[in-house]
Amino acid sequence: MAQRIDRVERLTNLLALLLETPRPLSLVEIAAELEGQYTSTGNALRAAFERDKAALRDIGVPIESEHRDDGSFGTYVYWIDRARYELADLDLEPDETRGLQMAFAAVRSTSGSAMTAGEEALWKLGGGDAFESAALVTASVPELPALPVLRDAAARRAVVQFGYHGRRREVDPYGLLLRNGFWYVLGRDHGHDEQRTYRVDRIEGDATIVGDGGAFERPAGFDPRDAFPADAKRFGVGATGDETAAAPTTASVRISADRAVLVERQLGSDRVTRRYKRGDIVVDVPCANLDAFGSWVLGLTDHAEVLSPPAARAAVVDRLRAIAATPPRTRRKAAR
Numbered sequence: 001m002a003q004r005i006d007r008v009e010r011l012t013n014l015l016a017l018l019l020e021t022p023r024p025l026s027l028v029e030i031a032a033e034l035e036g037q038y039t040s041t042g043n044a045l046r047a048a049f050e051r052d053k054a055a056l057r058d059i060g061v062p063i064e065s066e067h068r069d070d071g072s073f074g075t076y077v078y079w080i081d082r083a084r085y086e087l088a089d090l091d092l093e094p095d096e097t098r099g100l101q102m103a104f105a106a107v108r109s110t111s112g113s114a115m116t117a118g119e120e121a122l123w124k125l126g127g128g129d130a131f132e133s134a135a136l137v138t139a140s141v142p143e144l145p146a147l148p149v150l151r152d153a154a155a156r157r158a159v160v161q162f163g164y165h166g167r168r169r170e171v172d173p174y175g176l177l178l179r180n181g182f183w184y185v186l187g188r189d190h191g192h193d194e195q196r197t198y199r200v201d202r203i204e205g206d207a208t209i210v211g212d213g214g215a216f217e218r219p220a221g222f223d224p225r226d227a228f229p230a231d232a233k234r235f236g237v238g239a240t241g242d243e244t245a246a247a248p249t250t251a252s253v254r255i256s257a258d259r260a261v262l263v264e265r266q267l268g269s270d271r272v273t274r275r276y277k278r279g280d281i282v283v284d285v286p287c288a289n290l291d292a293f294g295s296w297v298l299g300l301t302d303h304a305e306v307l308s309p310p311a312a313r314a315a316v317v318d319r320l321r322a323i324a325a326t327p328p329r330t331r332r333k334a335a336r
Contacts, residue, residue: 146206157217163205169191174222185197
């Protein structure tokens, strides 16, 4: 661990040296200035410096180099172009700065950190006075461990793997969408060879990129807003609705006569699988998203009964038991 800290310190000092030097420096001069930080010499010194130079360039530091003829064998010298390294003055108008302040005041990250990246950026732009007033938060944007991986995979068109509903998924991430306070990833599920939608906060474990970028092409004109399922009960299900028995996608629900017309109008007559003489009906309801399915069933109170499959029925029963076990005062606060 100490070796890693030493290298971080050396990288920091190398960055500062190349930024502040009034003239380009050779490797020998750099090693002399950073006395004791490059302990090797010769080819080993060159190799260590090349690794450090590559590390700084990987994070966007523009290290420049040129060949300088010293009258014998010649050598390379190095420096950092400050004009390329430093952010130019954005020269924002007052109304533009205020617009940034209003945008930041309306959105908060759920990271819980003392100062978010947005706050720090606004301070640097001279908009710190935005924090002096308690502005109304109109959106809370969640930060999830899987999001950076999914964003990177979608940007590079790389395949991503993650766990979902107890199964390992392999997906071509076409895009991400923030809807109603939740992040969703939309793309082609390899196991089902069709487009599906997954809620990011329900991903189990880590999301990992598989292979290189450019592994797939998005459908022409793809727009996550248009591809987002209109029915939340279908999240995780494709157009054909095929899934394993362990993760059912449809449930049979009996609806009482006094709610039958309303439910049939909502779901469509093609979802009605049985009609009773007294007016009750049995409907086929999407249930891949058991939370959304449970909310729909409970919204019908005692006018709905889940008949099958057992997993969907058990999910609703467990939810009812949890509600019954909740103290009345807590339930009233949750309702408010």
